[in-house]
Amino acid sequence: MGTYRDTNEEDLVAEVKGRRLFELDIERLGKLTGMVAVLHGPSLDDGVCMEMVYAYAVGVPVVVMTSDFQTYSLTADGPRFDFPDPLVQAAATSLIRVARLAGEPPVDTPKTRFKIFADRNDSQVGRALDATAESLFDLLAQRPATASLRDGAGLFAFVEQSPYLAGQGDVVALVQGAGYTVRTPARFVDSDPVAAARHDLAKALASDVLVADVSGPETPPGAALLIGAAVARRTRIAAYQPRPGFTHADGREPNWRNLMIQYAVSAHLTDSAALDDWLRS
Structure with a gap:
């Protein structure tokens, strides 16, 4: 399956560092068999968006994970979609949404309300990661249907x-x-x-x-x-x-x-x- 990709920016030495980082990222995208894209909120990371649809276009399954509690629509009572741009759902092979905090974990020792809240967040993230990994392992790489829409010459x-x-x-x-x-x-x-x-x-x-x-x-x-x-x-x-x-x-x-x-x-x-x-x- 896909592995974690890290371009090691802090230690990278290159004449044009940004371009070299891009080249390394594209090289590694070309070797993926699966991708997990973590997206959250109304302002989505543009680099992650670019990478996930690159993967989609070459037939790599993409699991999108989010803990966003919001959904979106074009009108107040219109059909809802999971991200500000419905293109995200169009390119996602699978979507894992964990929108609410997990139940309060058992308390063995006295904890502050801040520690309890942090533990509930950790538990929520853990559940999301487990579900994401399970979904990715279940998917088979399939080239997405991109039938030509060339309805004329030119x-x-x-x-x-x-x-x-x-x-x-x-x-x-x-x-x-x-x-x-x-x-x-x-x-x-x-x-x-x-x-x-x-x-x-x-x-x-x-x-x-x-x-x-x-x-x-x-x-x-x-x-x-x-x-x-x-x-x-x-x-x-x-x-x-x-x-x-x-x-x-x-x-x-x-x-x-x-x-x-x-x-x-x-x-x-x-x-x-x-x-x-x-x-x-």
């Missing part, structure tokens, strides 16, 4: 827009103007968001180009997930970010996103003219 582009910015219709028009048949997500408007997410993922995997707007406080989960699938399929990827920002860490070059996103994409573009040039190149 070039296809999947455009994933950022949920953090409104009014991005010009991106779709620009991609169409460059000669591509554009596919856009349906999961945020469909009455069955998870089923639509599976269709979105299949459409993205069958496209020639992915244009993903990565704007926001972090790479939006949907963009990170689709970038992982595109990397696995060697699809050309444009990360569009009209308002770029950078993060900094000791010993590492500046990153404009999570380093897994930064080095996965074919181009990082900050304006429509650069995107148009890239699409036509």
Whole structure:
């Protein structure tokens, strides 16, 4: 089965450290037979999202573990899904949710309420890990169904827009103007968001180009997930970010996103003219 992967960043020496970390991660992703992705809360780690759908796209079973007590929906009474973006469920082979603390463990000696709470958390995490391991061992690696959706000749582009910015219709028009048949997500408007997410993922995997707007406080989960699938399929990827920002860490070059996103994409573009040039190149 899959093993724990550690790039040993603290001791790694490389001319461009972030790029080398990305290369090591991709190398190890290519050797997996199973993956456990730990995701929690409304702000999902973009690196984990990218990695889990890379695994999905090459047929590796992915068990997603969460202790989040929240579920999500598009309307107050609409169908619920387990994560802010239903693409997570579309790519998960199995989902382990332990949303409530375990019962109070036996008390042999007097404990403070803080120690009791910590013990209950430990017990909850233990139950989740046991269930996750059992699920992973039960799964057989199966290449996901990604039947071609090429319903015509020409070039296809999947455009994933950022949920953090409104009014991005010009991106779709620009991609169409460059000669591509554009596919856009349906999961945020469909009455069955998870089923639509599976269709979105299949459409993205069958496209020639992915244009993903990565704007926001972090790479939006949907963009990170689709970038992982595109990397696995060697699809050309444009990360569009009209308002770029950078993060900094000791010993590492500046990153404009999570380093897994930064080095996965074919181009990082900050304006429509650069995107148009890239699409036509």
